[in-house]
Amino acid sequence: MQIQTIPIVLAAAALIIWRRTRAVSRPIQGKGLKMLLPLLFLIPAVLMFANPELHLTIREIVLAVGTGIVLSIPLILTTNYELRADGQIYAKKSTGFIISFVGLLIFRLVLRDYLSNLDPNELTALFFLVAAAYILPWRIASYLKFRRLLESRTAKSDSKG
Numbered sequence: 001m002q003i004q005t006i007p008i009v010l011a012a013a014a015l016i017i018w019r020r021t022r023a024v025s026r027p028i029q030g031k032g033l034k035m036l037l038p039l040l041f042l043i044p045a046v047l048m049f050a051n052p053e054l055h056l057t058i059r060e061i062v063l064a065v066g067t068g069i070v071l072s073i074p075l076i077l078t079t080n081y082e083l084r085a086d087g088q089i090y091a092k093k094s095t096g097f098i099i100s101f102v103g104l105l106i107f108r109l110v111l112r113d114y115l116s117n118l119d120p121n122e123l124t125a126l127f128f129l130v131a132a133a134y135i136l137p138w139r140i141a142s143y144l145k146f147r148r149l150l151e152s153r154t155a156k157s158d159s160k161g
Contacts, residue, residue, distance in 0.1 A: 055122065064129035067130050075100055
């Protein structure tokens with residue numbers, strides 16, 4: 001990796017961790033659809049696969065997607081929500097999430113250096129596939145966990161009323 005990209009990566013990681021730690025002090029509003037918003041941000045990047053100079057093998061694609069799915073597991077397991085006394089749903093504080101996220105970041109940086117002999121376009125496409133393959137299941141699982149808690153909260157309030 002080029003030395004000038006390291007501060008950008010570190011700043012992005014710090015921003016994600018900062019937002020995640022702040023999120024535990026504020027209730028999640030609405031029906032949780034904002035959790036799925038990052039999936040929309042992946043759509044424009046799909047256009048890179050229209051590049052005729054991009055030559056990825058099925059094996060590379062399957063390995064990238066498989067790696068992403070495996071990397072999503074710790075994020076899914078460490079992302080949870082809780083219903084607090086005020087009747088609102090909050091993200092649970094999780095040191096495991098931060099450790100998983102930092103580990104994921106380090107893994108991607110090491111892998112990027114290891115695979116640096118690939119064409120830059122192919123490397124970008126593979127890392128996009130890895131990222132999409134861990135963001136997609138993680139965000140969907142997070143949304144489903146939130147919705148389950150939201151429905152149980154609604155069921156409790158209906159039975160009280």
